Amino acid sequence: MFSVHVISDLNFHYRELFGDELNIPEEADIVILNGNIGGLQIACMYGAALCKKYPDIPIILNLGEKERYWGIIPKNDYWETENGLSFRIGASDDWPKNLHWKDPRDPKGMLVTLRTGQVVSVYTDYGFPKIHSVEGNWEDTYWYKNYCIVGEYIHKLDKWGIWPKEADIVKQGIIPLWFTKDFMRKLYEEQELNIKRWETSLEHYGILVTHINPYQDYRTEGCVVSPYQIHMKNKLWVTTGELTKSINFLGGKLYSNPGRGPIARSNIIQVD
Numbered sequence: 701m702f703s704v705h706v707i708s709d710l711n712f713h714y715r716e717l718f719g720d721e722l723n724i725p726e727e728a729d730i731v732i733l734n735g736n737i738g739g740l741q742i743a744c745m746y747g748a749a750l751c752k753k754y755p756d757i758p759i760i761l762n763l764g765e766k767e768r769y770w771g772i773i774p775k776n777d778y779w780e781t782e783n784g785l786s787f788r789i790g791a792s793d794d795w796p797k798n799l800h801w802k803d804p805r806d807p808k809g810m811l812v813t814l815r816t817g818q819v820v821s822v823y824t825d826y827g828f829p830k831i832h833s834v835e836g837n838w839e840d841t842y843w844y845k846n847y848c849i850v851g852e853y854i855h856k857l858d859k860w861g862i863w864p865k866e867a868d869i870v871k872q873g874i875i876p877l878w879f880t881k882d883f884m885r886k887l888y889e890e891q892e893l894n895i896k897r898w899e900t901s902l903e904h905y906g907i908l909v910t911h912i913n914p915y916q917d918y919r920t921e922g923c924v925v926s927p928y929q930i931h932m933k934n935k936l937w938v939t940t941g942e943l944t945k946s947i948n949f950l951g952g953k954l955y956s957n958p959g960r961g962p963i964a965r966s967n968i969i970q971v972d
Contacts, residue, residue, distance in 0.1 A: 701971065702729040702730065702816055702818055702820075703725070703727050703728050703730075703968045703969070703970055703971070704728070704729070704732065704907070704938070704955075704968060704969045705724050705725055705728035705730070705731045705732070705957070705968050705969075706734060706956060706957035706967075706969070707731065707732070707734065707737075707957065707964075707965075708733070708734035708735055708736055708764065708911075708940045708956065708958050709735075710737050710960055711738055711766070712739075712742045712746065714739070714742070716738075718746055720962065720965065721960060721965065722749055722750060723962075724754065725965075725966055725967075727968060728757060729814040729815055729816055730757065730760065730812065730907075731750060731754070731757055731758070731759045731760070732759075732760040732822075732909055733746070733747055733759065733760065733762065734762050734909060734911055734939070734956070735762055735764015735765060735766065735940060736764040736765055736940070737766070737767070739766050740763070740767045740781060743761065743763070743767050747759050747761050748799060750799075751797075751798050751799045754798075755797075755798060756815045757798065757815060758798050758800055758813070758814065758815075759799050759800065760800050760801075760810075760812070760822055760909060761824075762801075762824040762825075762911060763781070763826070764940070765846075765911065768781060768911075769846065769847050782804065785801060785803070786803055789801065800812055801824075802823070802824050804824070804826065804891075807894040807897055807898065809821040809823040809898050809902075809906070810822045810823075810824075818905070819904050820904055820906070820907055821898070821904045821905070821906050821907070822906075822907045822909060823895060823898045823899075823907070823908050823909065824910075825894070825895065825908075826887075826910065827891070827910025827912035827914065827939065828891060828912060829888065829912060829917075829920060829923075829925035829926065829927060830888045830925060830926045830927070830928075831881055831884060831885065831888075831923050831925050832923075832924040832925065832926065833924045834922060834923050835923070836922060838880075838881055840922065841922055841923060842919040842920075843884060843919065843923075844878050844879055845878075846919075847878065847879040848876045848878055848879070849877045849879060849880075849883055850876075850877050851875070851877075888928075891928070895928055895930055896928070896930055899930050899931060899932070902935075905934070905971070906934075906935040906936070907935070907936045907938060908930075908932070908936070908937045908938070909937075909938045909939075910937070910939050911939070911940055912939070912940075913939040913940055913941040913943075913956065914927035914937070914939065914949070914954070915927075915941070915943070915947070917941060927950070930950060931950065931951055932949065932950040932951050932953075932954075933950075933951035933952055934951075935953075936955065936971055937949060937950075937953065937955070938955055938956065939956045941956045941958060942958065943955055943957075944956070944967060946969055953971075955969050
């Protein structure tokens with residue numbers, strides 16, 4: 701048995717002090733930061749601060765919407781964020797030893813040793829759902845309005861088969877290419893394949909961490925969706941949203957713990 705503490709959706713502003721949000725339950729054996737901490741820089745700083753205060757507790761970092769998709773910068777086409785993190789972890793001596801992050805392109809989970817001595821396998825990913833249909837127009841969905849495939853230079857748009865009418869005069873600058881249903885389906889299929897391989901080859905207790913909630917996520921409003929076709933029996937699925945108590949989902953536990961304050965910072969889940 702061990703205890704899991706989940707943190708997400710703190711939404712820190714730039715230069716805001718962490719304060720009491722650095723307090724976690726003393727019985728927690730593993731802490732999972734599941735996105736929307738407040739941007740990539742803030743998430744790393746917050747994780748490092750937790751690691752310094754609790755050096756014996758493994759901290760898992762999974763990037764969320766604010767860390768991964770806010771702002772128009774190169775995204776999946778260049779993997780700028782992931783390449784930068786991978787380089788820093790590999791080349792920097794000051795990256796906290798107990799702050800764990802996995803490149804989503806890596807199909808393997810992370811083997812993490814808890815302070816109880818127990819080893820668990822943690823797999824982190826964004827968690828895109830499978831979209832079957834959309835009520836109304838795709839352009840009205842949260843995905844199209846807020847999720848960018850890539851921020852592409854205008855002079856390179858011909859490779860995407862896109863060329864804005866106004867670009868015949870101005871051929872510099874960056875334009876966002878927004879999510880399409882086909883692009884999102886591709887992301888879902890890639891992630892599902894990797895997660896299936898992970899969950900069918902487990903030799904330790906498995907913890908799946910996704911930022912998108914497979915049960916009820918506000919970003920799927922207006923869309924008919926389904927989760928990964930996986931088996932979560934005797935496993936924990938950590939996500940975001942209002943699940944302050946675990947529910948049974950695909951045979952396992954589905955749990956989240958969003959928000960700030962003493963109540964959120966005192967919540968834990970016991971795993972048998």
